[in-house]
Amino acid sequence: MSEAIPLRPRTSRLPRTARRAQLLEVALEVFVEQGYHSASMDEIADRAGVSKPVLYQHFPGKLDLYLALLETSCDTVIAGVKTALSSTTDNRRRVQATMELWYDYVADQGAAFRLVFESDLTSDPSVREQVDRVIEESASAIAEVIHEDTGLPGAASHLLAVSLVGMGHVGARNWLSADSSLSRDEAVQLVAGLAWRGIGGFPRNEDDTNQGDE
Numbered sequence: 381m382s383e384a385i386p387l388r389p390r391t392s393r394l395p396r397t398a399r400r401a402q403l404l405e406v407a408l409e410v411f412v413e414q415g416y417h418s419a420s421m422d423e424i425a426d427r428a429g430v431s432k433p434v435l436y437q438h439f440p441g442k443l444d445l446y447l448a449l450l451e452t453s454c455d456t457v458i459a460g461v462k463t464a465l466s467s468t469t470d471n472r473r474r475v476q477a478t479m480e481l482w483y484d485y486v487a488d489q490g491a492a493f494r495l496v497f498e499s500d501l502t503s504d505p506s507v508r509e510q511v512d513r514v515i516e517e518s519a520s521a522i523a524e525v526i527h528e529d530t531g532l533p534g535a536a537s538h539l540l541a542v543s544l545v546g547m548g549h550v551g552a553r554n555w556l557s558a559d560s561s562l563s564r565d566e567a568v569q570l571v572a573g574l575a576w577r578g579i580g581g582f583p584r585n586e587d588d589t590n591q592g593d594e
Contacts, residue, residue: 400438403428404452407445412491416446416501446501450510453492457485461518461545465525472576474525475544479572482548483564486556497553519545530582540579547575 394402406428410419421442425435439445464477486493496514501507523541527534548571554560555567562570 396438399430399434403430403435403438403445404449408449408491408495411446411449412494416442416499421445443504443506447506447510449492449495450499450507453489453496454510454514456489456492457481457496457514458517458521460485462521465521471525471529472580475576475579476568476572478522478544479548479568479575482552483555483568486549486552487564493553493556497549515542515545515549526579526582529584531585532582540582544575544579547571 403424407419407424410424410427413419419442421432421435424445425432428435435445439448460481461478464481465474467477468474496511499507499511502511519538519541521541522544523534523537526532526540527537530537532540551567551571555562555564560567
């Protein structure tokens, strides 16, 4: 029988934004440990050291709390992809940085990662919408770069971008769940090399003078 997780002591009054952040942190622990259906607002309130009325002041129900967590996690991934793309004008390094983003997210924020991609509530349309948003908005950012650099039509650029996103997050999920003997750096180098050998084969626009990825 697993040891009971100690409850946090009752906390003093916090500013609303700080309290909300604290509640989200605690809720993430509970949802990842127990899944949406088994988690209870009572336990989240107890672990956070607040009363249930305080919890409900911030989140009217369990689904509202879950969706707030999900939205925050999705925003983190999307922002990370955009940062990786803007970190350099060298396309090979862009591929490297984007793959690093996925593996860092899985390795360093495993709890948030499981909340997004291994939810037991994906049948709910509002949850599915958030999960799909990660893929779509990440792919849209990558597709924009592909279109600008290659001149490929929007549909073609988007398909390539979605494929790259899938290579990143599906590969990272497998690497984590399979308890691979590969280190994070080894896994990133393999997948980034594979991705670059594919996307790097598309010719650049003739008027593109950036030679950084050659």
